[in-house]
Amino acid sequence: MTIRRMTPARHRWRLWLAVSLLVLPLTVFVVLLHWQPSLDRWEPFRILEAPPAPLQVTWLGTATVLVTDGENAIMTDGFFSRQSLLSVASGPVEPDLERIGEGLETAGVQQLDAVVVLHSHYDHAMDAPEVARRTGALLVGSESTANVGRGWRLPESSIHVPDVGEVLRFGHFELELVPSAHVPMLPMVARLTGHGKTIDEPLVPPASISAWKEGQSYALMLRHPQGNLLIQGSAGFVGGELQGQSADIALLSTGSLGRQSDDYQRRYFEEMVLTTGAHTVIPMHWDDFFTVLDHDTHPLGPLLDNFHGAMEGLKRHSREHDRAFHMLRPLDRFSVEEGRLQETPP
Numbered sequence: 646m647t648i649r650r651m652t653p654a655r656h657r658w659r660l661w662l663a664v665s666l667l668v669l670p671l672t673v674f675v676v677l678l679h680w681q682p683s684l685d686r687w688e689p690f691r692i693l694e695a696p697p698a699p700l701q702v703t704w705l706g707t708a709t710v711l712v713t714d715g716e717n718a719i720m721t722d723g724f725f726s727r728q729s730l731l732s733v734a735s736g737p738v739e740p741d742l743e744r745i746g747e748g749l750e751t752a753g754v755q756q757l758d759a760v761v762v763l764h765s766h767y768d769h770a771m772d773a774p775e776v777a778r779r780t781g782a783l784l785v786g787s788e789s790t791a792n793v794g795r796g797w798r799l800p801e802s803s804i805h806v807p808d809v810g811e812v813l814r815f816g817h818f819e820l821e822l823v824p825s826a827h828v829p830m831l832p833m834v835a836r837l838t839g840h841g842k843t844i845d846e847p848l849v850p851p852a853s854i855s856a857w858k859e860g861q862s863y864a865l866m867l868r869h870p871q872g873n874l875l876i877q878g879s880a881g882f883v884g885g886e887l888q889g890q891s892a893d894i895a896l897l898s899t900g901s902l903g904r905q906s907d908d909y910q911r912r913y914f915e916e917m918v919l920t921t922g923a924h925t926v927i928p929m930h931w932d933d934f935f936t937v938l939d940h941d942t943h944p945l946g947p948l949l950d951n952f953h954g955a956m957e958g959l960k961r962h963s964r965e966h967d968r969a970f971h972m973l974r975p976l977d978r979f980s981v982e983e984g985r986l987q988e989t990p991p
């Protein structure tokens with residue numbers, strides 16, 4: 646009798662153990678996946694409300710930046726779809742026309758001169774042809790980006806692949822795309838996202854995100870009489886790429902930067918900031934782009950990035966080299982006048 650009573654109890658114990666071994670890691674995974682790093686500690690670095698000034702810059706999440714002087718307007722990437730991680734992982738994606746419309750409306754954009762795609766991963770290039778179509782902009786980027794445009798049936802007259810060193814002019818703006826590099830990624834992610842590969846045929850969505858291969862990565866030098874901006878689409882670099890270039894403000898993508906070595910982070914800072922002489926450093930592309938865009942969009946969580954690590958590194962290097970370090974929240978805007986960033990005093 647005693648043995649019969651103990652056997653089910655022992656089985657129950659084993660069952661609990663097995664369930665716990667399965668459930669516990671899964672719970673930890675789900676919690677980490679949804680963990681939202683707090684922005685509170687970076688709030689003191691946030692740029693205060695911008696007073697009216699000739700050059701206005703708005704960060705629209707990821708590496709999507711709007712720069713306008715009131716007469717002409719340039720946008721990088723123009724990515725607004727921001728599908729959930731589950732949608733992206735589980736199936737084909739395509740531009741979300743409603744979100745693109747909302748994003749342009751929020752940014753107050755009706756017309757653009759150029760949409761400059763900094764590389765051709767889906768979170769940079771996917772929506773750009775539709776943004777160009779709606780705003781009358783020229784789609785500018787690599788041959789891979791051109792194939793994203795062709796897949797969306799943009800006419801060839803609306804697509805431009807600049808030569809190295811070519812300068813594009815729109816009103817008072819001068820644009821130069823400097824060949825650069827993508828931030829290193831985990832081998833599995835690199836394989837999935839076509840790291841170092843090109844899109845060689847017109848890309849017709851819907852498609853798996855792996856179809857939007859990297860293509861050429863660029864740093865954009867955006868020059869204007871009121872100030873020069875460097876807009877870097879990914880936290881990568883080619884040694885000496887920006888030699889001879891001059892910037893006042895460096896808008897630097899930081900996704901995956903916090904996962905690189907201290908030495909890599911120091912070199913990224915040197916190549917982007919010290920080489921160009923930028924006096925102000927502003928990180929971007931740290932937001933969780935699997936969620937909708939608003940002022941409270943939080944950074945990517947610890948499973949996907951090391952947000953605080955990247956910010957601490959940039960802040961430290963900025964302090965060491967006497968550069969200003971500023972934070973933006975998505976949809977924040979700042980103004981530039983005579984190369985200086987303008988803020989409304991508190």
Ligand SMILES: [Zn+2]
Pocket residue numbers: 764766827879
């Ligand atoms: Zn990328």
